[in-house]
Amino acid sequence: MDVTQVLLVDDDAMVRTGLRMVLSADPTLRVVAEATNGRQAVAMVRDMAPEVVLMDLQMPVLDGIAATRELRANGYTHPVLVLTTFQIDTYVVEALRAGANGYLLKDTAPEEIIRAVHVAAAGDSVFSAAITKRLVATIGHPDPTATDDARRRLDRLTDRERDVANAVAAGSSNAVIAADLKMSEATVKSHVSRILAKTGAENRVQIALLVYQVGPA
Template sequence: MRSDTTIKVALVDDETLVRAGLRLILGGAPDIEVVGEASDGAAGLDLVRRLRPDVVLMDIRMPRTDGLTATRALVAEGSPARVIVLTTFDTDELVLEALRAGAAGFLLKDTPPEKLVEAVQAAAAGHPTLSPSVTAQLIASVARPRDDRADRATARLATLTERERDVAVAIGRGLSNAQIAADLYMSESTVKTHVGRILAKLDAGNRVQVAIMVHDADLA
């Protein structure tokens, strides 16, 4: 039986076995319920609109409508569902575009079961679902700033105060609020305030987008 605190999850992947595996893994968590499945992005969009899940596990490469297009559509619609992109390392560039589009994060399809559950729980709580080390490795390997992107990122970051910029750079390094507080000698509540202002000034949907901007500007 579902309670108000149960995390509703939708699975969007064209591989039946992958969906079955994800459902099996997530079904073992007492606070998670898989409420629906779809085999392509178009069907996934319909599913999310109808069932309004909290989290969507979205494959990248699918027929009809791919996961990247579907993710952009959900973000553009203002859907409250948090999209976690499922991928392998050979689709890094698509993953990066998904993060720029507003996806909450990404997971490799061979993510250990306990980490998959933790990622869904984190996404539902509003936290990025990718580890700092993997984030830095991904961005460093595939997002070397092009001149125009670097200029845009630098210009947007210039709207921040010096202290906000310090916090933004720390976010780009993958630090948590507690780690930023310790590193910059401020309280955790002050860090949260700065993070809120940074997201608003940069028109960023989440910390991942801030991190990407920081890396585009070559600051981390």
């Protein structure tokens, strides 16, 4: 039986205990360590290479945004899911830009937390399309330079790749995209890989942010 190793990062001991209890209900998930701040998390990832990191945003020493950015700079490619108390939070937007693969609210139902970890471990991002739209709105009206940059990056895509990018922005999984666009999941994965390479996005959430910034084609 394959077991996914998870690192919990939160300065609140009660939150960590609750998450550990939730994840322990699934025998295919194992919490391998707990960190109380981002600096500890960076060190633990270097030493243990967990397959999923659940990262709080606001912590002492090094916050979740800076820690996520440092993990990506260090070459860590596994999923980082940020945790937040608020549904709308500009910190979440910055975390996604830093390289997080998605986010969970701390009051998410236990079964949804388990599902989210599995989805992330499988290579998909964990985010709600509706909430992502609202998150993008919290940035305010982007400056023209940022919008033009996003448009230039998306203009590098073929029509089919743009269809896939739009579906990613809608929150669809690879399986759903494959069914909707009548292609295999392997083809969807290939398209997503090319979209990431062409746009310079680091993950599916950043693809979604680009699409929402410009608007679907």
